[in-house]
Amino acid sequence: MKFAAWSSLVIGALMLAQWTFFVAAGQVPELQTEPYRIAFHLAAEAVTAVALIVAGVMLFRSARGAARLALVANGMLVYTAIVSPGYFAQQGQWALVGMLAVVLVLAVGSIVKVWLNAPR
Numbered sequence: 001m002k003f004a005a006w007s008s009l010v011i012g013a014l015m016l017a018q019w020t021f022f023v024a025a026g027q028v029p030e031l032q033t034e035p036y037r038i039a040f041h042l043a044a045e046a047v048t049a050v051a052l053i054v055a056g057v058m059l060f061r062s063a064r065g066a067a068r069l070a071l072v073a074n075g076m077l078v079y080t081a082i083v084s085p086g087y088f089a090q091q092g093q094w095a096l097v098g099m100l101a102v103v104l105v106l107a108v109g110s111i112v113k114v115w116l117n118a119p120r
Helices: 002-024 035-060 066-090 094-117
Strands: none
Touching: 002 035, 002 066, 002 094, 035 066, 066 094
16 A cells, blocks of 8 residues: 555645646636636645545555545546646647656556555
């Protein structure tokens, strides 16, 4: 479960860092053009990131419910890793599309690891 714990912690922290950087650098034009849509999107990303971080900590501590939360949090991550690349592909930002493909593989890998190792 260490893979899933580390993956969840790192990806969750990087999600928060990435969005903080994008917003601070003024690289989110949707704040002006589509403020409601981007606000809901940012909220969903933040909830996903926090769920991943909490799940990672819980997995490291072998806390009760850690596997369930890790499955939910990584499921949320799978959704965002499938939906988000379209935005970046439309803008020709292929490095971010590639990054999200790696995130998708890590999320699916975490789900498989947790599913196979979760106490039943």
